[in-house]
Each structure stands twice: as structure tokens, then as C-alpha cells.
Amino acid sequence: xxxxxxxxxxxxxxxxxxxxxxxxxxxxxxxxxxxxxxxxxxxxxxxxxxxxxxxxxxxxxxxxxxxxxxxxxxxxxxxxxxxxxxxxxxxxxxxxxxx
Numbered sequence: 001x002x003x004x005x006x007x008x009x010x011x012x013x014x015x016x017x018x019x020x021x022x023x024x025x026x027x028x029x030x031x032x033x034x035x036x037x038x039x040x041x042x043x044x045x046x047x048x049x050x051x052x053x054x055x056x057x058x059x060x061x062x063x064x065x066x067x068x069x070x071x072x073x074x075x076x077x078x079x080x081x082x083x084x085x086x087x088x089x090x091x092x093x094x095x096x097x098x099x
Contacts, residue, residue: 008099009035009042015060016043018068020053030060031080038099040068040087046080048073057085059094066090 012033019028031045041057049055049070057068067088074082087094 009037010097010099012036012095014041014095016041017058017060018045018049019056019058020049034082036095038087038090038092038095040071040085042082042084044077044080045083048076048081049083055085057087059096062093062096064091064094064096066094 012035014033014036015030016033017028017030019026021027029045029047031043034042034044051070051073053070055068055070056065058065068085069088070083071086072084074084076082092098
């Protein structure tokens with residue numbers, strides 16, 4: 001069976017951060033993307049999250065913020081966890097490029 005993606009992906013290393021609320025406190029972690037698209041990204045972050053968890057994704061290059069849902073969690077490597085994030089209501093300016 002052939003895999004079909006929702007859009008074009010670009011290999012791009014963009015510094016990002018995620019923020020979430022846990023036990024009434026706002027926490028954050030910083031990492032980077034492996035690839036990006038208009039609908040989401042594959043990122044490496046130092047912490048594993050639960051599939052379905054809602055996060056605020058921050059593009060540290062332009063400070064744009066977008067809500068994202070964790071849709072995939074891969075393996076933990078030396079640099080951190082592989083995670084797939086689906087952007088929710090992202091503007092075209094979020095990544096700073098046209099797709």
C-alpha cells in the first residue's frame with residue numbers, strides 16, 4: 001500500500017519550543033525540526049509526550065506560535081524523542097515560507 005501525505009514536506013532544521021500545562025504549571029522544552037510542512041512537522045525534543053497531547057508550538061526563528069497536536073511519537077535517540085506534530089489553524093507565516 002502506498003503512503004500518501006497531506007502535503008509537501010521540506011527537510012528543514014528550525015529551532016522550536018513547545019509549551020504545555022501540567023499540574024497547573026506551564027512548562028516548556030526546546031528542540032528542532034527535521035522536516036516541516038504547512039500542516040505540521042517532525043521534531044526532536046528532549047521529552048516524550050503522549051499521543052493526542054495538545055501543545056503550543058513556537059517557531060524560535062520568528063516567534064510565531066501555533067497550537068499543535070502530537071500525532072506520532074517515535075524513538076528516543078541521543079538528541080531526544082522524535083515527535084510528529086499536526087498544526088491547528090496555522091497561518092502561512094508560521095514557518096516563514098510558502099508551500
